[in-house]
Amino acid sequence: xxxxxxxxxxxxxxxxxxxxxxxxxxxxxxxxxxxxxxxxxxxxxxxxxxxxxxxxxxxxxxxxxxxxxxxxxxxxxxxxxxxxxxxxxxxxxxxxxxxxxxxxxxxxxxxxxxxxxxxxxxxxxxxxxxxxxxxxxxxxxxxxxxxxxxxxxxxxxxxxxxxxxxxxxxxxxxxxxxxxxxxxxxxxxxxxxxxxxxxxxxxxxxxxxxxxxxxxxxxxxxxxxxxxxxxxxxxxxxxxxxxxxxxxxxxxxxxxxxxxxxxxxxxxxxxxxxxxxx
Numbered sequence: 043x044x045x046x047x048x049x050x051x052x053x054x055x056x057x058x059x060x061x062x063x064x065x066x067x068x069x070x071x072x073x074x075x076x077x078x079x080x081x082x083x084x085x086x087x088x089x090x091x092x093x094x095x096x097x098x099x100x101x102x103x104x105x106x107x108x109x110x111x112x113x114x115x116x117x118x119x120x121x122x123x124x125x126x127x128x129x130x131x132x133x134x135x136x137x138x139x140x141x142x143x144x145x146x147x148x149x150x151x152x153x154x155x156x157x158x159x160x161x162x163x164x165x166x167x168x169x170x171x172x173x174x175x176x177x178x179x180x181x182x183x184x185x186x187x188x189x190x191x192x193x194x195x196x197x198x199x200x201x202x203x204x205x206x207x208x209x210x211x212x213x214x215x216x217x218x219x220x221x222x223x224x225x226x227x228x229x230x231x232x233x234x235x236x237x238x239x240x241x242x243x244x245x246x247x248x249x250x251x252x253x254x255x256x257x258x259x260x261x262x263x264x265x266x267x268x269x270x271x272x273x274x275x276x277x278x279x280x281x282x283x284x285x286x287x288x289x290x291x292x293x294x295x296x297x298x299x300x301x302x303x304x305x306x307x308x309x310x311x312x313x314x315x316x317x318x319x320x
Contacts, residue, residue: 076101080130084137086183087145087208095134099127141180146213147246148181153217153239160232166221167198184209213242263312267305 076097082088090098106126110119155176159169171189174182184205191201199222206218220238224231277284288294 083134084141087138087141099130102126102130142211144180145184146211149217150239150243152181153235157232157235167192267309
């Protein structure tokens, strides 16, 4: 009953906090502005400014403090508050990495669309924004941005080079080199782009096969790493206060800290060894 009562109280408090936020337009606007850079990072590869990062970190810290205090009091709330800004920065970086990978995986489609536009008689300067109509998601956003720079008068080579530097990807570098090769050596750019699309697609298939072949080994390794944590939680369910007794002893707390560090090192090692280089 005490546990159920605490859970009900926490749920009612969360509902009350939600209603209080919705009742204040200024608070809703502030939260929306704080979250918007994170959404844009995944939608268009946006790099938030220092002020936007600080605002998102403040929001993450407030959520961490409130959640930690509701779950286990100040002992959990304070460490979560310290880790919240780093977690917010990691979330932005992670979404930007996923955005870049989405662009990289779509390079065969981008190359094919640009090649088709070139074959229809358009120039490279006109083909780049025109290809966005046949794509969606991150690659379409990048080509639309590239087309906007060209419409503003940027030279074709400068716009492509700015895109390459913005993406910071070896695969985008290779695609940019293919696009600019005709300006240096001439030749059939549409045919070159189609060959590039075929090679990039084959590379993606090989990488996917490698990930499929190592999926079971990676899952087994991560399961072994997670087993001690699961065992500790299960022991706490069987005997409430078990973890508290362990943490109350200096020797056991030190051994748990060393074990956690070794578990983290094992997790990072498994992630590194099982990473497929594309």
